[in-house]
Amino acid sequence: MTEIHDVVIIGSGPSGYTAAIYTARANLKPVLFQGMQPGGQLTITTDVENYPGYPEGVLGPKMMEDFQKQAERMGTDIRFEQVTEVDFSKRPFTIKTDFHSVQAKSVIISTGASAKLLGLESETKLMGHGVSACATCDGAFFPDKEVIVIGAGDSAMEEATYLTRFASKVTIVHRRDVFRASAVMVDRAKANPKIDWMLFKQVVDIHAGENGKVKSVTLEDTQSGERSELACDGVFVAIGHTPNSKIFEGQLDMDETGYIKVHDGTYTSVEGVFASGDVMDKIYRQAVTAAGSGCMAAIDCERWLERQEH
Numbered sequence: 001m002t003e004i005h006d007v008v009i010i011g012s013g014p015s016g017y018t019a020a021i022y023t024a025r026a027n028l029k030p031v032l033f034q035g036m037q038p039g040g041q042l043t044i045t046t047d048v049e050n051y052p053g054y055p056e057g058v059l060g061p062k063m064m065e066d067f068q069k070q071a072e073r074m075g076t077d078i079r080f081e082q083v084t085e086v087d088f089s090k091r092p093f094t095i096k097t098d099f100h101s102v103q104a105k106s107v108i109i110s111t112g113a114s115a116k117l118l119g120l121e122s123e124t125k126l127m128g129h130g131v132s133a134c135a136t137c138d139g140a141f142f143p144d145k146e147v148i149v150i151g152a153g154d155s156a157m158e159e160a161t162y163l164t165r166f167a168s169k170v171t172i173v174h175r176r177d178v179f180r181a182s183a184v185m186v187d188r189a190k191a192n193p194k195i196d197w198m199l200f201k202q203v204v205d206i207h208a209g210e211n212g213k214v215k216s217v218t219l220e221d222t223q224s225g226e227r228s229e230l231a232c233d234g235v236f237v238a239i240g241h242t243p244n245s246k247i248f249e250g251q252l253d254m255d256e257t258g259y260i261k262v263h264d265g266t267y268t269s270v271e272g273v274f275a276s277g278d279v280m281d282k283i284y285r286q287a288v289t290a291a292g293s294g295c296m297a298a299i300d301c302e303r304w305l306e307r308q309e310h
Contacts, residue, residue: 005031007301008095008104009076010083011244013040014287015277015294016110017067022298023108024074028305031077031104033097038080039064040112041278042287049140051287060128063287088251088270106272106305108297109260111244113278113285117237118150122206130214131206131235135159136286142234144168148217150203151238152176157185159238164194171196171232173203175222198230206235243279257282266297272308274301 007023009016009032016032023030037043042060049057058066072078081097092103115133117123123131132138135149139162146169149160156172157179163170172189177199179186189195201219204227209215216231243258253261253269259282260268260275268275276297277290 003031003102004092005029005102005104006305007031007106007108008033008093008102009108009110010086010095011035011040011110011112011277011279012038012068012078013042013064013110013112013277013290014067015112015290015297016040016108017064017071018291018294019108019110019276019298019301020071020076020078021067021074022295023301024071024076026298026302028302029075029077030108031079031102032071033079033081033083033095035111036082038068041115047141048137048287050137083247086247086251088248088273091272093272105308106301107274108266108294108301109245109248109268109273109275109279110277110290110294110297111279112290113241113243113259113282115237116240116242118203118239120204120206122208123235123237126206126208126214126235129208129212130233131237133237133241134285135162135236135238138234138236139163139166142167145233146171146231147234147236148173148198148203148230148232149236149238150174151240152178153180153238153240154182154185155240156238157181157189159236160189160195161192163236164192167194167234169196170194171198171230173198173201173217173219175202176200203235241278241282241285243282245279255282264300266293266300267304272304274304 006028007030012034085096087094147167148171152174204220205218260280266274274297276293
């Protein structure tokens with residue numbers, strides 16, 4: 001017999017776990033599918049200093065462990081399974097995982113987003129040790145340091161400008177001399193005396209010092225192929241994010257980049273399906289805003305279910 005649940009939450013991280021805490025407290029007995037990376041992007045983050053309630057700061061994985069424990073204590077059924085397919089065409093909805101399928105009266109999607117990376121082995125190895133994909137999260141760890149920003153869009157210009165609050169020098173590295181960023185963002189970056197430019201260059205390797213943290217990068221000239229080394233203390237990869245929304249394609253309204261569209265809070269284009277966190281938020285992308293939207297989705301979901309019953 002197929003299991004039927006009041007609420008199924010797809011995805012963990014601050015958003016999914018918060019949605020679980022709230023729906024569990026509302027006695028909806030949520031089932032949460034963690035996916036392949038329980039805890040989401042925070043599991044590859046070292047120090048988190050900007051989340052309220054952790055005055056001394058906290059390691060990203062430890063914080064997600066705390067969230068998970070709280071969700072479990074409230075009664076969430078947490079399953080280490082990857083959702084592979086969904087059917088939102090009729091209610092109850094069908095959710096298939098690697099192992100079996102369940103049905104749900106309502107669904108909260110909290111699958112998050114993944115930072116696009118360069119694909120270097122050294123980049124993965126040094127993530128959280130000088131390599132970052134979020135200036136707002138990690139910029140404060142680089143006071144009076146020299147850092148580089150890789151990218152050519154608005155987010156790269158924003159990250160570079162933001163980093164000048166802390167770093168002594170920020171170098172923007174780009175493969176060409178034409179930018180995807182709006183002219184106003186490029187002009188603002190060019191007007192900042194702390195920002196330097198390395199054009200027609202690409203990072204082909206990142207090197208660690210004896211302390212295990214970033215000490216330099218190898219740059220390759222995109223025109224001549226010539227290589228050189230640039231000393232730096234941090235590498236910020238700002239080439240965009242990809243929302244983890246592929247399995248919902250054709251079932252939910254999304255924008256051109258794959259972020260799930262929501263209205264009136266967290267309602268998606270399918271009644272009874274809600275979205276929260278980075279899979280629907282391309283602007284803030286912070287743990288605290290993800291958690292906040294997880295709470296919103298849980299409350300929206302609870303009220304919607306109540307209306308169905310009456």
